[in-house]
Amino acid sequence: MPILVNHIDHIYNPGTVFEKKALSDVSFSIEDGEYIGLVGHTGSGKSTLALHLNGLMKPDSGGIYFDGVDIASEGYDMKALRGKVGLVFQYPEHQLFEEDVFTDVCFGPKNLGLERQEVELRAYEALKAVGIEDDRFYVSPFDLSGGEKRRAAIAGVLAMKPKVLVLDEPCAGLDPHGREEILSIADDLHDSLGITVVLISHSMDDLAEHVDRLLVMHNGQLVMDGPTREVFMNRKELEAMGLAVPEAAAVLSDLKGMGLPVRTDLITVEEAKNEIIRALRSRF
Amino acid sequence: MIRDITLGQYYPAESVLHRLDPRVKLSGTLLYVISLFLFQSFAGYAVATVFLVTVIVLSHVPVSFMLRGLKAIFILLIFTAVLNIFLTPGRELVSFWKITITIEGLRVAAFMVLRLVYLIVGSSVMTLTTTPSNLTDGLEKGLGWLKFFRIPVHEIAMMMSIALTFIPVLLEETDKIIKAQQARGADFESGNIIRRAKALVPILVPLFVSAFRRANDLAIAMESRCYRGGEGRTKMRPLRYTGRDYAAYSVLIVYLAAIIAVGILF
Numbered sequence: 001m002p003i004l005v006n007h008i009d010h011i012y013n014p015g016t017v018f019e020k021k022a023l024s025d026v027s028f029s030i031e032d033g034e035y036i037g038l039v040g041h042t043g044s045g046k047s048t049l050a051l052h053l054n055g056l057m058k059p060d061s062g063g064i065y066f067d068g069v070d071i072a073s074e075g076y077d078m079k080a081l082r083g084k085v086g087l088v089f090q091y092p093e094h095q096l097f098e099e100d101v102f103t104d105v106c107f108g109p110k111n112l113g114l115e116r117q118e119v120e121l122r123a124y125e126a127l128k129a130v131g132i133e134d135d136r137f138y139v140s141p142f143d144l145s146g147g148e149k150r151r152a153a154i155a156g157v158l159a160m161k162p163k164v165l166v167l168d169e170p171c172a173g174l175d176p177h178g179r180e181e182i183l184s185i186a187d188d189l190h191d192s193l194g195i196t197v198v199l200i201s202h203s204m205d206d207l208a209e210h211v212d213r214l215l216v217m218h219n220g221q222l223v224m225d226g227p228t229r230e231v232f233m234n235r236k237e238l239e240a241m242g243l244a245v246p247e248a249a250a251v252l253s254d255l256k257g258m259g260l261p262v263r264t265d266l267i268t269v270e271e272a273k274n275e276i277i278r279a280l281r282s283r284f
Numbered sequence: 285m286i287r288d289i290t291l292g293q294y295y296p297a298e299s300v301l302h303r304l305d306p307r308v309k310l311s312g313t314l315l316y317v318i319s320l321f322l323f324q325s326f327a328g329y330a331v332a333t334v335f336l337v338t339v340i341v342l343s344h345v346p347v348s349f350m351l352r353g354l355k356a357i358f359i360l361l362i363f364t365a366v367l368n369i370f371l372t373p374g375r376e377l378v379s380f381w382k383i384t385i386t387i388e389g390l391r392v393a394a395f396m397v398l399r400l401v402y403l404i405v406g407s408s409v410m411t412l413t414t415t416p417s418n419l420t421d422g423l424e425k426g427l428g429w430l431k432f433f434r435i436p437v438h439e440i441a442m443m444m445s446i447a448l449t450f451i452p453v454l455l456e457e458t459d460k461i462i463k464a465q466q467a468r469g470a471d472f473e474s475g476n477i478i479r480r481a482k483a484l485v486p487i488l489v490p491l492f493v494s495a496f497r498r499a500n501d502l503a504i505a506m507e508s509r510c511y512r513g514g515e516g517r518t519k520m521r522p523l524r525y526t527g528r529d530y531a532a533y534s535v536l537i538v539y540l541a542a543i544i545a546v547g548i549l550f
Contacts, residue, residue: 016346017296056463079469087467095464097489107486111469142493156468 002164002196003030003053003085008062010048010220022048023059024220030164030198035190037207037228038200040217041242046200047090049217050166053198054085083112086162090169092153096141101132101152104141108160119159126159127152129193130185147178151185158189164196165189171206183210208232208246208267216243232267248272255279293452295412299344302413305529306422312536313410319543320399320406325550329398331542336406345412353408354401361397368393411448420445424514425523438514446502454495461490 010023022045030036040046051057052064055071055078064071071081089095098104105123114122127137130151136144141152154170167186171179183206190197201207207214207228214231216224218241224231232238235245235253244250246267252275253264262279266272296302301309320332340347354361374388411419424441431437462472465486472483 016349051463054467056466079471082467082469087464089460089464089467092464094494095461095468095486095490097486107465107470108468111471160469 002032002067004065004068005029005049005052006063006065008052008059008064010045010052010057010060014060021220023052025062026217026220026222027062028215028222028225030196032163032196033190033194034196035210035212036196036198037211037214038198038217039202039204039207039214039243041202044217045220046217047168050087050168050198050200053164053166054082054087056082056087079112083108083160084163086157086160086165088154088157088165088167088170090172092157092170093141093146093149096149096153096156099140100138101141101144102127102137105152105155105159108156112160122159122161123155126155129158129189130155131181147174147181150174150178150182154182154185162195164198166198166200168200169202170199171201171203179206186210202243204232204244204246205248205269208248209269216241229265229267233265252276293411294415295345295349297344297413299342299413300528301339301343301409303528304413304532305523305525306414306418307426307523307525308529308532308536309410309414310419310422310426312532313407315536315540316406317403319540320402322543323547323550324395325546327546327550328543329395331539331546332402335539336402336409339409340405343409343413345409350405350408350412353404357400357404361400364396364400365393368396416445416448419448421519421523436513438517442514450495450498453498454491457494458487458491461487461494 005026005028007025007027008023009021009025012018012020012022026045026049038046038049048057052059055064055076058072066081066084069076071078096104098107102120102123105126106119109119109122132148132151132155136148141149144152150170154167157165165186170182170186174182186197186199187210189195197211199207199211211228214224214226214228215222216231216238223241224234224237232245232249235249238245245253248269248271249264249267252262252266252272255262255276256264260276260279260283262275266275316332316335322328323332340350369385369389370383372386372389372392374386376384377387377390378385414422420441423444424438427437427441466472470483470486472480472487475483
């Protein structure tokens with residue numbers, strides 16, 4: 001069990017008017033090779049939770065265990081942990097700083113204290129994994145296009161060879177094409193490289209198409225945790241929290257309400273299309 | 285670490301000070317700062333202390349919040365104290381090797397440190413109880429007469445208000461960048477001075493880029509809403525003095541009189 005989150009609380013600015021309980025009694029575990037979606041309204045505590053996973057924030061109570069060891073214990077190697085749990089922030093392209101893309105991607109592995117050769121090899125592999133070609137390696141990161149910048153920044157974390165990769169709103173501010181690119185990279189990392197991926201997003205459609213398990217946060221609490229399909233069956237509860245179910249699921253459940261005999265446990269557009277065709281065919 | 289800087293940060297609360305006209309608070313702060321240099325005696329400090337404590341109590345802002353601003357100038361305080369203790373000539377108190385500590389030295393050091401502390405705490409009372417937009421309104425109106433000397437008061441006030449509103453934004457941004465680079469294994473705490481200075485590059489470059497990007501976005505947003513400077517611009521909530529403000533001015537005058545009296549008498 002790589003990560004166990006055990007009853008953690010986090011309060012911002014305790015004792016002032018700005019006091020805000022960001023996390024309240026959150027518990028769950030992440031197994032090797034899972035593909036998890038973390039969803040919730042703005043301010044529900046998603047990003048705060050992400051920061052706890054690699055020790056950038058410490059819980060006020062409760063504990064986080066990585067491979068069975070409490071990361072708050074004395075002498076715990078935080079740097080190594082950050083190599084193992086890669087965290088890609090929102091708008092990660094805002095942290096690019098080196099003169100060229102390749103050197104920037106080398107920053108992470110270099111900080112892990114690896115040999116130069118190993119550092120460069122990892123940077124090369126990471127850039128390839130996110131689909132950046134050799135001829136873009138030595139341009140300034142500020143000259144890349146928006147989507148390329150985002151991918152280069154993800155490569156910067158990937159080059160540390162994390163076991164778990166947390167992507168915080170990786171598609172924010174990208175056009176549909178860019179979104180698809182990023183999500184297919186996430187799929188590749190999970191499917192081919194066997195990395196455990198945690199995808200934070202508020203787009204239910206993106207999550208429905210990609211992740212296997214869904215965690216739903218609301219007001220700092222973890223309110224749902226289960227296979228993606230099962231979670232999306234709770235349409236009413238999700239909508240009460242200001243979240244939606246995927247478009248496809250919404251359409252199916254509306255059609256059922258109008259009398260068309262369709263299944264309502266389908267969540268992707270492709271599935272919904274086939275189900276509607278099937279239902280219509282059987283009708284006429 | 286960076287969250288310790290309270291300068292330019294507003295603390296929302298219900299208090300008389302929060303409701304005062306910003307012009308009163310601005311001139312009050314100015315008077316207070318000047319007054320701190322008008323006396324040399326314990327009696328003067330007593331008057332200033334009474335004034336400062338009263339204002340802090342009235343502001344309903346937690347004291348811990350105000351003192352946080354001091355952390356930023358902690359080094360300066362130590363430096364001031366040490367220099368004054370060792371370099372002020374006068375009656376000898378202790379002497380060893382080439383160093384002598386004088387009674388005057390201790391006295392001057394204590395006064396200087398106290399003065400700096402009062403200065404910071406006093407001015408942070410103003411920024412903590414006044415929203416940046418109110419503050420600029422106050423500046424613009426209070427200094428409006430400078431326009432006759434062809435000083436672009438409105439533009440300066442606007443720049444100040446933008447700078448003030450950007451302080452917390454950029455602090456947050458810095459925090460985020462630090463965390464993002466830490467997530468990539470960056471280490472800001474160990475190593476010698478040169479290594480630590482080098483470790484700042486991954487923070488400073490993205491921070492500057494982001495500051496310029498934000499400035500550019502803001503400029504475009506202002507222009508697309510036809511911002512053309514202060515000429516003919518009206519206010520949604522024009523500043524008007526009320527009874528409370530005149531009362532506050534009276535208190536300020538009494539305070540100033542007390543300080544001057546103490547300065548002359550003692």
